[in-house]
Amino acid sequence: MTNHSSSYRNPIIPGFNPDPxxxxxxxxxxxxxxxxxxxxxxxxxxxxxxxxxxxxxxxxxxxxxxxxxxxxxxxxxxxxxxxxxxxxxxxxxxxxxxxxxxxxxxxxxxxxxxxxxxxxxxxxxxxxxxxxxxxxxxxxxxxxxxxxxxxxxxxxxxxxxxxxxxxxxxxxxxxxxxxxxxxxxxxxxxxxxxxxxxxxxxxxxxxxxxxxxxxxxxxxxxxxxxxxxxxxxxxxxxxxxxxxxxxxxxxxxxxxxxxxxxxxxxxxxxxxxxxxxxxxxxxxxxxxxxxxxxxxxxxxxQRPIKAVSANSFTKRTDLRPFGTKNDDNYGGKQHWGMDWLWLRFPDTSKYHLLNQNECILTGSDFLLDDPKISPTFVGLRQSHVKCRVTVELSNIKLLQNDDSNLPSTAGLTAYLDCKHYHAIALHRCMDQEHDLRLNHISSTSGNKSINSITLSSASTLILAIETSEKEFYFEYKEQKEENWHRLVTVSNKDLSTGFTGVIFGLFVTGNASAQYSNFSYQML
Ligand code: 6LW
CATH class of the missing domain: 2.115.10.20 (Glycosyl hydrolase domain; family 43)
Known part of the structure; x- marks a missing residue:
């Protein structure tokens, strides 16, 4: 028997990384x-x-x-x-x-x-x-x-x-x-x-x-x-x-x-x-x-193959920048970090990097549910069993959509695919112009449900998703608040299917835009 290295920790590349x-x-x-x-x-x-x-x-x-x-x-x-x-x-x-x-x-x-x-x-x-x-x-x-x-x-x-x-x-x-x-x-x-x-x-x-x-x-x-x-x-x-x-x-x-x-x-x-x-x-x-x-x-x-909940892949500095430092390979410009993922081909005009840790996303006519197209969505893989992501939303503009019923929303999602995701999102309906709501949108096998609470105001809102072995916790707070409010707890079982894995995604739909700042990913 050969003496193999015993210092590796499985999975060596965690998160959605199949077919190595x-x-x-x-x-x-x-x-x-x-x-x-x-x-x-x-x-x-x-x-x-x-x-x-x-x-x-x-x-x-x-x-x-x-x-x-x-x-x-x-x-x-x-x-x-x-x-x-x-x-x-x-x-x-x-x-x-x-x-x-x-x-x-x-x-x-x-x-x-x-x-x-x-x-x-x-x-x-x-x-x-x-x-x-x-x-x-x-x-x-x-x-x-x-x-x-x-x-x-x-x-x-x-x-x-x-x-x-x-x-x-x-x-x-x-x-x-x-x-x-x-x-x-x-x-x-x-x-x-x-x-x-x-x-x-x-x-x-x-x-x-x-x-x-x-x-x-x-x-x-x-x-x-x-x-x-x-x-x-x-x-x-x-x-x-x-x-x-x-x-x-x-x-x-x-x-x-x-x-x-x-x-x-x-x-x-x-x-x-x-x-x-x-x-x-x-x-x-x-x-x-x-x-x-x-x-x-x-x-x-050698088997059985054992695994750990945490692992040594990527140092988990909490802040996960959207943009790289100015890069000579890109004409001295800033560009998105290589670990961010879009759906199919993104319409790049909807994603505007302000600096490494701030970007403005603009909605389109596409929802997260739409197959075959690219909604405004960009995210990072869930790579740890227990982790917590947070992101700040400011300059939130949720406008009426004049010629369609498309909801104007901006939020954060645990996304598997267009039929399986959970999301927390600010929302304004066409018919209730002054009613700003925070929705939990849930799509399991394509059956969509929405539960919402009304917010009195929202200047800078912080959204969070925390994970455990079997659940996702969706939370929010206004920047000035000290305590988090838990909007909903959901099982992660509905997102445990198919060929892909969960991506924590920022998304905007309809006639809306929002500034996202300071995306943090913390391994718990
Ligand atoms: C992969 C194939 C498979 O190409 O799934 O079930 C496909 N088997 O080997 C996608 O990972």
């Missing part, structure tokens, strides 16, 4: 995760010790890199990137998924890759290629004249398989996919990666669906071009799952990428959720690390 893929270049590790309908797409994280991780950029930081993101619904968009480094170039390959199309429509997958010489970016514009599936991965076969392969998951009602094409990296031209494995018979064989070790090509995949049945399985072959029958199946599959450990906090373990550290020790990064009572996991699927030993031919993954 990793590569090492010398002493540096780079890791990417999925972002679905959010923009910018695919954060890239860096570490030199597998313990401390910092976001160094976003792979898809310009709308022209992901031109169809505005056509994706809930859980669609950017799925399962793979990062690889080969001969001085970094590659990220991924799929944009149009979930509004039927399963048999192969135009619902749009596969592409981008490249960079510096992992922090800038990353290139996309090279699109034909592949009738998702979860595409790269393998650069240096044993085999440098041939490059793409593996992916081809899955619909009739067939399910992991298939592989040869790809011309210059043009994106691919050969017809060849089925290489169908998995062990569980549903949804996906997330393939290939690695070469001791004369064998190892194929690692996920199966069982991304819920509690999730698992990692493997097969291997001496010949990468082998057909399905020539891949030898790992006798100890699944190499990891928590399916049989329902009492563990960590559930839904799967979707792995295998790698070696600088000392030659093996690890896996994989996705999992911290599920309280099995059903409270608002942060969705997070990135975990697991030590791996090889028992001769096959890997043995």
């Amino acid at each position: 893929s990793i590569c090492r270049v010398g002493n540096d590790y780079y890791l990417v995760t999925s972002t679905f309908q959010f923009f910018p797409g695919i954060p890239i994280y860096h570490s030199q010790d597998l313990v401390n991780w910092t976001q160094i950029g976003n792979v898809l930081a310009r709308p022209e890199q992901v031109p169809d993101l505005d056509k994706t619904l809930i859980n669609g968009g950017i799925w399962a990137p793979t990062i690889r480094y080969h001969k001085g170039t970094f590659y990220v390959i991924t799929t944009n998924v149009f979930v509004d199309k039927p399963h048999l429509d192969f135009t619902r997958w749009r596969n592409f890759f981008v490249t960079a010489t510096k992992p922090s970016g800038p990353w290139s514009n996309p090279t699109f290629f034909e592949y009738p599936g998702y979860d595409t991965s790269f393998f650069f076969d240096d044993e085999n004249d440098g041939q490059v392969y793409v593996q992916g998951s081809f899955y619909h009602q009739i067939r399910k398989e992991i298939s592989q094409s040869k790809i011309n990296i210059e043009t994106g031209e691919t050969s017809a996919p060849n089925r290489i494995w169908s998995g062990t018979g569980e549903k949804a064989p996906e997330a393939p990666h290939i690695l070469y070790r001791n004369g064998w090509y190892y194929l690692i995949i996920a199966e069982g669906g991304t819920e509690t049945g999730h698992r990692v399985t493997m097969a291997r072959s001496k010949n990468i071009d082998s057909d399905e029958n020539d891949w030898e199946v790992c006798p100890t599959n699944p190499v990891i799952t928590h399916f049989d450990l329902p009492n563990e906090l960590v559930q839904c373990v799967g979707h792995a990428d295998l790698f070696q550290d600088t000392e030659g020790r093996w690890y896996m990064v994989l996705l999992a959720s911290r599920a309280y009572d099995g059903e409270h996991f608002p942060m969705g699927r997070e990135t975990f690390l697991a030590p791996v030993n090889w028992d001769g031919d096959w890997p043995i993954v």
Whole structure:
């Protein structure tokens, strides 16, 4: 048994960070995760010790890199990137998924890759290629004249398989996919990666669906071009799952990428959720690390995987600036910090940075409930089980909307997707012009309810969301007040579903604008 590092704390990258893929270049590790309908797409994280991780950029930081993101619904968009480094170039390959199309429509997958010489970016514009599936991965076969392969998951009602094409990296031209494995018979064989070790090509995949049945399985072959029958199946599959450990906090373990550290020790990064009572996991699927030993031919993954409520990712200075310091890369201008997320492509005219800690947001004709478009919304991932965010609202202008019934609101939300969110928001109705209200808006599976209280005035209002293992607490106070008022306590269970995780978002709708100041994120 090798002595693995024991100083890391799982999840190594907390909050909504599913489908991790990793590569090492010398002493540096780079890791990417999925972002679905959010923009910018695919954060890239860096570490030199597998313990401390910092976001160094976003792979898809310009709308022209992901031109169809505005056509994706809930859980669609950017799925399962793979990062690889080969001969001085970094590659990220991924799929944009149009979930509004039927399963048999192969135009619902749009596969592409981008490249960079510096992992922090800038990353290139996309090279699109034909592949009738998702979860595409790269393998650069240096044993085999440098041939490059793409593996992916081809899955619909009739067939399910992991298939592989040869790809011309210059043009994106691919050969017809060849089925290489169908998995062990569980549903949804996906997330393939290939690695070469001791004369064998190892194929690692996920199966069982991304819920509690999730698992990692493997097969291997001496010949990468082998057909399905020539891949030898790992006798100890699944190499990891928590399916049989329902009492563990960590559930839904799967979707792995295998790698070696600088000392030659093996690890896996994989996705999992911290599920309280099995059903409270608002942060969705997070990135975990697991030590791996090889028992001769096959890997043995240490389990159960344990987790902590707090972790060492990102120093939690309370204040989380909206803007960076003036940046030479941006013509000496200020721009939004790389950890802020929008829905699809934001209308940038609605987001005005005043300085690092203050911005003015302006509403639009879109509500948080609207699929496919980008309401005025910008937020940060919930990354700790117990945390508290606060933000000050001032210069609040909630005007009548002359030609529509759109409510004019400005607030703070714990947002999963357009059918699942809770929000606290100042609100003025068209018909009750003088009635300023504070609403709790709740959308669970698309059923919306609004409860409100009337405020006598509001010059500067501070809004807060606090979290615990199973609940969100929405609070407010006027700046001059000492004590907080709790507006509502809600279960986080309704936001524990799907592929994404909770984002704490600022939002404005209708004919409204507000100044947001001093966003703080405190780990409790
Ligand atoms: C991911 C795939 C999956 O691409 O979910 O359930 C997708 N499985 O592997 C989104 O994370």
